[in-house]
Amino acid sequence: MSDDFFVDDGTRTRTAPRGAGTSEGAQEMASRVSTDPVELRREVGAVLRLPEGGVLDSGDIDVERRDDETMIINMGPQHPSTHGVLRLMLELDGELVLRTKPVIGYLHTGMEKTGEELTYVQGATNVTRMDYLSPLNNELVFSLAVESLLGIELPPRAVWIRMLLSELQRISSHLMWMATNGMDLGSTSMMIYGFREREMVLSFFEKATGLRMNHNFIRPGGVAADLPDGWRDDVDVLCETILARTYEYDELLTGQPIFRERTEGVGNLTADQALALSITGPILRSTGVAWDLRRSMPYLAYDQVDFDVIVGTYGDNFDRYSIRLNEIRESIRIVRQVVERMPPGDYRSQDRKVTPPPRARIDESMEALIHHFKVFTEGFKVPEGEVYVAIESPRGELGCYLVSDGSSKPYRLHIRGPSFVNLQAVPLLLRGGLVADAVAIISSVDPVMGEVDR
Amino acid sequence: MTADAPGAGTGVGTDEPAEAAPQSGPGPATATATATATATVLPEVPRASGPATSEIAFPPRDRYLDMLSSYRDAGFETCADLCAVDYLTHPGRALPEGVRAERFEVVVNLLSLSQRRRVRIRVQVPEDDPVLASAIDLYPGVDAMEREAFDLVGVRFDGHPDLTRILMPEDWEGHPLRKDYGVGRVPVQFKEAPGPR
Incomplete structure (x- = not known):
């Protein structure tokens, strides 16, 4: 499977464009090719911006990974062990979790x-x-x-x-x-x-x-x-x-x-x-x-x-x-x-x-x-x-x-x-x-x- | 219950039990005293004091990040809370001298574990340009909170890497916690009322 299988149609904007409408783009985790490299490093490293600098070094994080080696799966929101309606998007390499993004709001009642x-x-x-x-x-x-x-x-x-x-x-x-x-x-x-x-x-x-x-x-x-x-x-x-x-x-x-x-x-x-x-x-x-x-x-x-x-x-x-x-x-x-x-x-x-x-x-x-x-x-x-x-x-x-x-x-x-x-x-x-x-x-x-x- | 909260060593009962606040609470005299005594960072920024938190700072928008980083250097390790308030229908709120009231306000509560103190930072954000710098580089924990403030009140955080809606659906129109956002209700149907047809 080649990289162009994942078409970046521009709908998955990861940073908020100034002055756009009220919808600010997808909450879901996007595939690697359509994710901004800075954001990808952050997601892979989970936390990079630690105040004291070096608990996780962005240089250690390998973001050079072909998309067809990994798989993004959904866990929840209806999974019995996610304690309610928590939805996690996991990027997996086999059994290993590479990236995780919680998607919440399913129980939002204002x-x-x-x-x-x-x-x-x-x-x-x-x-x-x-x-x-x-x-x-x-x-x-x-x-x-x-x-x-x-x-x-x-x-x-x-x-x-x-x-x-x-x-x-x-x-x-x-x-x-x-x-x-x-x-x-x-x-x-x-x-x-x-x-x-x-x-x-x-x-x-x-x-x-x-x-x-x-x-x-x-x-x-x-x-x-x-x-x-x-x-x-x-x-x-x-x-x-x-x-x-x-x-x-x-x-x-x-x-x-x-x-x-x-x-x-x-x-x-x-x-x-x-x-x-x-x-x-x-x-x-x-x-x-x-x-x-x-x-x-x-x-x-x-x-x-x-x-x-x-x-x-x-x-x-x-x-x-x-x-x-x-x-x-x-x-x-x-x-x-x-x-x-x-x-x-x-x-x-x-x-x-x-x-x-x-x-x-x-x-x-x-x-x-x-x-x-x-x-x-x-x-x-x-x-x-x-x-x-x-x-x-x-x-x-x-x-x-x-x-x-x-x-x-x-x-x-x-x-x-x-x-x-x-x-x-x-x-x-x-x-x-x-x-x-x-x-x-x-x-x-x-x-x-x-x-x-x- | 005494007013000698554990923060007494630093000269402030930072988290006095709420019940004790009226008796021992910061009167005008003590308020100025504690405010000057504890204004360890950027003393030129206007301060006030309130119940349960003796130091409330009102930095202008362009000094917001300065303020946060000075507080972080002064030992406020964690950002307990960040939220935004829409003051559309309550413009005449009490603000210290030199602070111009704007429609939105972003409220940040910082916590120092080592000094057992809290400070609050209230930043005025104007209606025609509701943008504030993101604090995510200083306090990574504001990630979800800034997304929530953006989602519900519509304040944008410049520099946030993933400023998407968090509680509302991603194609939602409007920001529900704004005061001009209709509440919406379902009309009550009484038994005698005509049916839908």
């Missing part, structure tokens, strides 16, 4: 635009659907941003309830990851165990918030309700069971030779690369950088509880696995301290501006009824300003950039989804590896497409 149309009261229902594996963290970051602009202070019990739920959410999210990661590596039993334990956490959420997912429980001004009676017992049982089960996972996976063969030394990342690519969360920590916003820039009351930040050494799949497994244990540690030290008091701010009057008052006071009605129809107004708030979600730095123009709806709501940014590591992690490892590597990045596409 949630940031929707957020501009909803009041601050309604906003939490919108953001909670972004990262559907840790909805409470989305609500938390949105609420923290709104409260920061409002300048209200929360009663301690609200803060600690938020912390309890946030940590339980981390446990459930990591359990889900353990399950799917096990499945991707062929361990079907891990799939079943992971979902079984996650269901325990979700049952507690159902009891406390009314829903298993998409709770709309953490709201600007506090939380929606107090914890249900007997929550301490439920949480105690949950901690005890899941902690015991994590040691079963150790027996099932951690020490198992096949599992270690498939994860150790696969998908290596260095700290420089991770920082250059803005990677956060367990992937950054697997490279040995002890960066956890709960510790480094504490929010809620994380500066008052005792926990360890788990770091890895090699930045490979196995490190990412062990970090997540141990983070479950650390989260259990935090949850136990929260159970022990949960302060009494109110579960939401009594700032009249944001909090509707209690139900009992509505029956006896007309003003309270009007106030209640206004909070839920018009919403409350938030002072002009802009703020960026970040928290540590199970996947990394979950940020919320909120601009208010003084009305009751956000002027601009931008969510910095950790999955969206972390996905940039995929081409680098897959580079030079085997197709068989691709599935394991994608899984170890833990992308949640709802958050990637928003």
